[in-house]
Amino acid sequence: MRTQLPSGLFPYDYDFATGAAEDMSDISGLNIVRRGGALFALVQYLEVRNNQCLCETVAKTLQAYADRSLPVGKGAVQSVLEDIGAYGRWQLSGILRSLLAAVGLLYTAKGKGALVSANGSYERAWPCATALALTSELVYRNLTGDDKFAHMRQRWLHGLLALRVPQRGFREAPHYLSES
Incomplete structure (x- = not known):
């Protein structure tokens, strides 16, 4: 708790020899997921x-995730791609992904949903971090009765649903065709 940063996050890469933490200006996608795991561990401990x-x-960390969340909705052709089974086809994904992402058809940057982003970009808006934030918020809400994150709870849920590929899983990120 003492190492929590003013942003609400915790340092991830910490050099014990120098006492310095990693620069927080450009968090990698994996690090935001790992921090989500730390948040979930905190609510489990709670x-x-x-x-x-x-x-x-926990509330400060949830707020940090809320602040780092980007709006998202299903893209114009996303349902069509789901129906024809284009997701997970590695032969198509590189070509299709580049083309569809370039014209903004894989997702929309508006809608009821939200995804936690490592650095404010959709390239680092990972559903894994969002799922950990949502799960942590649910546990926190059940334990404390604090409902101040109810709006984000709904937005995170809708964000995950926007990336859900029926009978397959969730896309790795808004701009990917592959699912995790």
């Missing part, structure tokens, strides 16, 4: 130990 000191820490 659940097991009922340590109320963690409530403010």
Whole structure:
């Protein structure tokens, strides 16, 4: 809790020899997912130990994820691609992805949904981080009764649903055709 940054996040790469943390200006996509895992671990600890000191820490981290969330909705041709089975076809994904992403047809940057982004770009808006934020918020809400993130809970859910490929899984990111 002492290492929590003013942003609400925790340093990820920390050099114990120098006491310095990684520059936070350009967080990689994987690091935002790993930080989501740390958030989930905190709410699990809160659940097991009922340590109320963690409530403010968790709330600050949830707010940081809310602040880093980008609006998202299903793209114009996304349902068609899902229906014809274009997702997961590696032969098509490179060509289609580049073309469709260039003209903005894989997702829309508006809608009811939101995805947590590592750096404010859709290229680093990963559903994994969003799912961890959503799950952590649900546990936090159930433990504390604090409903201040209800709006984000709905937006994160709709963001994940925007990237859901029926009977396959979730796309890796808004601009990818492959699913995780």
